[in-house]
Amino acid sequence: MQEKRIIGRIETVNLPELGLYNICAKVDTGAETSVLHCNEYKIFEKDGHRYIRCTIQGHPDFTFLIHRERVVKSSFGQSETRHIFITKIKLFNKLFDIKLSVRDRSSMSYPMLLGRNFISGKFLVDVSHDHLAKNI
Secondary structure (H helix, E strand, O other): OOOOOEEOOOEEEEEEEHOOOEEEEEEEOOOEEEEOOOOEEEEEEEEEEEEEEEOOOOOOOOOOOOOOEEEEEEOOOOEEEEEEEEEEEOOOOOOEEEEEEOOOOOOOOOOOOOHHHOOOOEEEEEEEOOOOOOOO
């Protein structure tokens, strides 16, 4: 059995396939899916596949193949459809696959949440610490 690494309540992560580095992410064991802030997005179809095009950190035209869609209930009790895509995330100098959805998090303290689907089986969370998953 592989030993699980310990992550803190807040981590600085990289999303190298998106060219996004040093993103402050809140580790949220209450959230099922991970989410990344985007200013706006549009869903479209091409060649029988659904895609999401969004603006992330002021950079327009990030386009992702939608892996799946699911209805989630926000912490405010509102249901909404989330469009999930797969990319890579770097923690502890190691790349992991992550399923991400996007939404406007401009009113939140952190631009990204790491949810249970990503954390489970890989990490333990020590909420008394921050930034344990250093990337070199």
